[in-house]
Amino acid sequence: MASLSTGVASMPLQTAVEKRGLEALRRCYQCRKCTNGCPLTFAMDLMPHQVVRAVQLGLDQEVLGSKTIWVCAACQTCSTRCPNDIDIAHLMDLLRQENRRRQVEPAEPEVVLFHQAFLGSVCRHGRVFEVGMLARYKWAALWSGLRKGRQNLKQFAIQLWQDARLGWAMFRRRRLRIWPSRIHAKDQIRRMGSAPSENLSLARSDAGGSGVSEISGQNRSTSSVGDSLADDYGQAGGTQR
Amino acid sequence: MIQVGYYPGCALHGTAAEFDESLRAVCHALDIRLAELQDWNCCGASSAHSLDDQLAVDLAERNLRLAVQTGPDLLAPCAACFHRLKTAQKQRPGYEVAIWHVNEFFSRPERLSQLRRRLQRPLQGLRAVPYYGCLTQRQPKITDAPQPEWPTSMDLLMEALGIQVRRWSYKTDCCGGSLEVARPDLVEHLCNRLVRAAQEADADCIVTACPMCQANLDISQAMAVPMAQKASLALQSEPNRPEGTSSPLPSPGQAGLSNRPAEGATTNGHLPVFYITELMALALGVGKPARWWQRHMIDPRPLLAQKGFPIE
Ligand code: SF4
Ligand code: SF4
Ligand code: SF4
Numbered sequence: 001m002a003s004l005s006t007g008v009a010s011m012p013l014q015t016a017v018e019k020r021g022l023e024a025l026r027r028c029y030q031c032r033k034c035t036n037g038c039p040l041t042f043a044m045d046l047m048p049h050q051v052v053r054a055v056q057l058g059l060d061q062e063v064l065g066s067k068t069i070w071v072c073a074a075c076q077t078c079s080t081r082c083p084n085d086i087d088i089a090h091l092m093d094l095l096r097q098e099n100r101r102r103q104v105e106p107a108e109p110e111v112v113l114f115h116q117a118f119l120g121s122v123c124r125h126g127r128v129f130e131v132g133m134l135a136r137y138k139w140a141a142l143w144s145g146l147r148k149g150r151q152n153l154k155q156f157a158i159q160l161w162q163d164a165r166l167g168w169a170m171f172r173r174r175r176l177r178i179w180p181s182r183i184h185a186k187d188q189i190r191r192m193g194s195a196p197s198e199n200l201s202l203a204r205s206d207a208g209g210s211g212v213s214e215i216s217g218q219n220r221s222t223s224s225v226g227d228s229l230a231d232d233y234g235q236a237g238g239t240q241r
Numbered sequence: 242m243i244q245v246g247y248y249p250g251c252a253l254h255g256t257a258a259e260f261d262e263s264l265r266a267v268c269h270a271l272d273i274r275l276a277e278l279q280d281w282n283c284c285g286a287s288s289a290h291s292l293d294d295q296l297a298v299d300l301a302e303r304n305l306r307l308a309v310q311t312g313p314d315l316l317a318p319c320a321a322c323f324h325r326l327k328t329a330q331k332q333r334p335g336y337e338v339a340i341w342h343v344n345e346f347f348s349r350p351e352r353l354s355q356l357r358r359r360l361q362r363p364l365q366g367l368r369a370v371p372y373y374g375c376l377t378q379r380q381p382k383i384t385d386a387p388q389p390e391w392p393t394s395m396d397l398l399m400e401a402l403g404i405q406v407r408r409w410s411y412k413t414d415c416c417g418g419s420l421e422v423a424r425p426d427l428v429e430h431l432c433n434r435l436v437r438a439a440q441e442a443d444a445d446c447i448v449t450a451c452p453m454c455q456a457n458l459d460i461s462q463a464m465a466v467p468m469a470q471k472a473s474l475a476l477q478s479e480p481n482r483p484e485g486t487s488s489p490l491p492s493p494g495q496a497g498l499s500n501r502p503a504e505g506a507t508t509n510g511h512l513p514v515f516y517i518t519e520l521m522a523l524a525l526g527v528g529k530p531a532r533w534w535q536r537h538m539i540d541p542r543p544l545l546a547q548k549g550f551p552i553e
Contacts, residue, residue, distance in 0.1 A: 039415040075415035076379035110423040118288035128251040177255040193296035
């Protein structure tokens with residue numbers, strides 16, 4: 001894994017998140033208030049208080065490979081209630097970003113693909129165009145599910161049917177906009193973010209056409225946004241579990 | 242006539258157009274001029290802050306710059322946009338603009354009395370639960386919400402409209418937000434719990450002020466995830482639960498022990514999910530409500546007709 005030898009990636013996870021404003025992490029006394037208020041614990045493999053502890057203990061791979069960081073809905077209940085003022089919701093954000101930066105295979109690839117499709121749409125138009133974004137996401141998710149064996153053809157077909165049903169129901173009610181709403185200053189948007197503009201590789205590859213290019217890794221970059229899943233599969237794939 | 246900067250956000254330009262239209266109608270009736278920010282861009286929502294902290298703040302900050310040029314007040318009806326704009330304002334100080342959410346904006350005493358004066362058709366007989374969701378309230382450090390665990394602004398608004406506000410303890414519980422696309426099974430689980438709680442509170446509809454809350458509650462009632470997927474979800478979730486972390490919010494009607502989706506969790510009798518502004522417009526007798534009702538997944542017209550309100 002080439003990426004793990006670079007400076008930022010080899011830094012212990014605790015140091016990385018502390019550098020980005022989560023020094024408070026050290027104050028956690030495992031009261032579990034975060035976990036008890038979290039609405040998504042039923043779908044998590046590590047409870048929020050365990051995530052905090054695992055980061056402190058240096059269990060970086062366990063944390064970055066967890067479902068928890070992706071099924072967290074960012075509802076901010078934990079951060080609101082923590083008696084030690086630890087922003088656990090922000091910790092989850094930083095862990096998602098570290099997962100991408102270090103190219104650890106995400107336990108919930110669909111969630112990553114969704115976020116990428118969403119930001120791709122933002123970078124292309126300056127605003128989200130739901131129909132385009134959903135189509136791209138769906139295609140990428142179905143394709144990656146098939147390829148990784150997470151889905152067989154029958155499930156694929158059921159999914160497609162479900163989506164078509166919902167799509168039609170929404171279309172019929174005129175809930176979907178047919179044309180994107182675009183802004184003028186798109187170039188301003190493309191310059192944003194933590195990495196150089198190739199960063200927003202979703203937007204760039206999309207402008208070129210097929211949705212498959214989003215996950216086929218044509219636009220390698222060191223960015224956090226643009227890392228394509230194919231890179232994870234190609235390089236780090238299989239090493240995590 | 243007062244002027245307020247307006248940041249509609251992507252949802253109100255697309256899937257939640259009825260929120261936008263009803264808000265405009267209400268503002269028009271109350272002599273408020275909405276000045277839409279010129280060339281506003283997407284706030285990045287949960288995807289930006291999930292993948293790139295800096296991009297998330299950059300996207301929101303550009304809108305703050307536009308807002309400062311537009312005036313001292315900014316109305317951001319979408320809860321996620323509101324949260325992102327407030328976050329950017331806290332992280333990059335210097336943008337002097339008051340960012341408002343719909344509930345807070347309209348529930349100030351002078352607005353409430355203005356609303357009461359203009360009321361054409363009090364919504365007597367409608368029993369509803371107010372559903373605030375997450376991002377207008379939490380975390381208070383960002384949102385400046387005075388009572389993040391028990392907000393009352395929408396309650397006040399609903400009472401002013403003549404609605405019978407039903408008490409329930411799920412005002413600020415999460416609907417799952419943007420997980421709807423990638424993990425609809427999780428959102429369905431959360432929303433089923435909310436809908437059941439609303440039914441137990443003897444409400445005949447749910448009132449929201451967030452496009453994601455509305456869509457999730459509306460869609461999850463209309464579309465059910467196949468049972469097979471549900472079963473696998475239940476299997477995955479249980480063995481990993483450490484001791485002492487039982488469900489924080491046991492589903493009503495269950496013994497309060499299990500967090501797994503109950504069998505037959507789908508509700509008998511669906512509850513329409515309104516935007517607060519739709520009901521305000523209905524009570525003020527403005528706008529084109531018939532167009533909005535068509536867009537709901539759970540059709541509110543039978544309920545409205547039953548309560549004696551015009552639906553055309
Ligand atoms: S609420 Fe705060 S102190 Fe308590 S376990 Fe969670 S992170 Fe630690
Ligand atoms: S922000 Fe995430 S971890 Fe915190 S309570 Fe909400 S879902 Fe749970
Ligand atoms: S309740 Fe759902 S949509 Fe509404 S603010 Fe919370 S996560 Fe967002």
